[in-house]
Amino acid sequence: MPPVAAAAALVVLAVLAGACDGAAGAADAEIGLLLPESKTARYETYDAPAFEARVAELCGACTTTTANANQDPARQQSQAEAMLTNGVDVLVLDPVDSVAAATIVRQATDAGVPVVSYDRLVLDERVDFHVGFDNGAVGAQQARALVEAIRADGVVGTAEIVMVNGAPTDDNARRFAASAREVFADAGVEVLAEVDVADWSPDQAQELMEQTLTTLGRDRLDGVYVANDGMAGGVIAALRTAGVEPLPPVTGQDAELAAIQRIIRGEQHMTVYKAITTQAAVAAEIAVALLEGADRPAAGIEDVEVVEVAAGDVTVPAVILTPEPVTVDDIAATVVADGFLDVADICTPRLAERCAAAGLGP
Numbered sequence: 001m002p003p004v005a006a007a008a009a010l011v012v013l014a015v016l017a018g019a020c021d022g023a024a025g026a027a028d029a030e031i032g033l034l035l036p037e038s039k040t041a042r043y044e045t046y047d048a049p050a051f052e053a054r055v056a057e058l059c060g061a062c063t064t065t066t067a068n069a070n071q072d073p074a075r076q077q078s079q080a081e082a083m084l085t086n087g088v089d090v091l092v093l094d095p096v097d098s099v100a101a102a103t104i105v106r107q108a109t110d111a112g113v114p115v116v117s118y119d120r121l122v123l124d125e126r127v128d129f130h131v132g133f134d135n136g137a138v139g140a141q142q143a144r145a146l147v148e149a150i151r152a153d154g155v156v157g158t159a160e161i162v163m164v165n166g167a168p169t170d171d172n173a174r175r176f177a178a179s180a181r182e183v184f185a186d187a188g189v190e191v192l193a194e195v196d197v198a199d200w201s202p203d204q205a206q207e208l209m210e211q212t213l214t215t216l217g218r219d220r221l222d223g224v225y226v227a228n229d230g231m232a233g234g235v236i237a238a239l240r241t242a243g244v245e246p247l248p249p250v251t252g253q254d255a256e257l258a259a260i261q262r263i264i265r266g267e268q269h270m271t272v273y274k275a276i277t278t279q280a281a282v283a284a285e286i287a288v289a290l291l292e293g294a295d296r297p298a299a300g301i302e303d304v305e306v307v308e309v310a311a312g313d314v315t316v317p318a319v320i321l322t323p324e325p326v327t328v329d330d331i332a333a334t335v336v337a338d339g340f341l342d343v344a345d346i347c348t349p350r351l352a353e354r355c356a357a358a359g360l361g362p
Contacts, residue, residue: 031288032088036071039201046280067079071096080108093118115127121316142251142253163224163225166227166228207238213239306318
């Protein structure tokens with residue numbers, strides 16, 4: 001089992017011990033799962049199904065109600081209020097807006113409903129638990145991989161890049177970018193331009209990149225830091241449209257199928273793999289445990305490190321999972337070995353030769 005999956009499995013098994021002890025008593029309970037958007041493929045493809053399946057395994061009498069806000073904070077607020085009005089027992093909240101979502105947490109607290117923040121932190125309001133990844137590590141992994149690729153391309157001295165960050169309402173995006181900037185500063189990399197992309201929109205990322213290339217010129221870039229895979233697709237499309245050849249190294253995150261295929265084709269340099277299905281399972285286990293009124297369902301359980309993480313003006317108990325950088329040399333040992341993606345899906349006939357070179361052939 002790959003290191004990421006092995007470490008995460010310890011968390012799953014340990015939290016499960018606490019969750020299963022109380023699940024039998026959670027009769028006819030409802031768990032609400034509030035997701036932020038659908039432009040990133042992970043939420044509907046991996047997070048929601050894995051979460052719902054794990055709840056069903058742990059608690060046969062429990063139901064999960066899932067809602068996606070499609071990047072609209074007001075819509076997420078309405079979805080949360082509807083769930084609370086209908087008597088939801090636990091909320092698992094992946095906020096569209098990390099600040100605005102504090103209102104949801106206050107309303108849930110007033111109603112006596114525990115809240116688990118999922119993937120993205122809610123700022124300035126204490127939730128009962130948080131399940132996420134080490135966001136500082138994500139940004140640093142992206143930046144280090146980009147610097148290594150730029151140097152491997154023969155660029156010496158000060159390298160010049162553009163940063164394409166995620167949504168400014170998402171606390172994760174802020175943390176990714178902050179860690180990346182530290183790496184770039186230490187490596188002598190100059191950030192020529194930096195843009196934040198509302199809604200993590202691939203289309204907007206493409207448009208902003210086209211505007212940036214018009215301003216800077218197409219021949220100045222040694223690399224492009226892009227916060228996730230969906231936007232990386234838009235950025236690469238903009239580079240192609242502008243006639244940038246060869247493509248500079250481009251980063252990403254989420255290990256989406258399309259991104260892995262771009263990496264194999266040599267269009268995208270790297271992505272960051274996060275064991276999303278494990279994250280969803282851990283959140284489900286904690287949610288089921290909270291149905292029994294446990295204050296900190298993972299606290300004191302062997303093999304689980306529960307830490308306090310800063311969430312604006314407050315700290316919250318959390319399980320933080322470890323991300324893993326993926327270049328073409330790492331695909332077989334990470335996303336394939338973990339069962340996140342199948343070789344049959346990755347390696348279309350057109351990619352057969354490149355897949356074989358990447359150790360993914362028959």
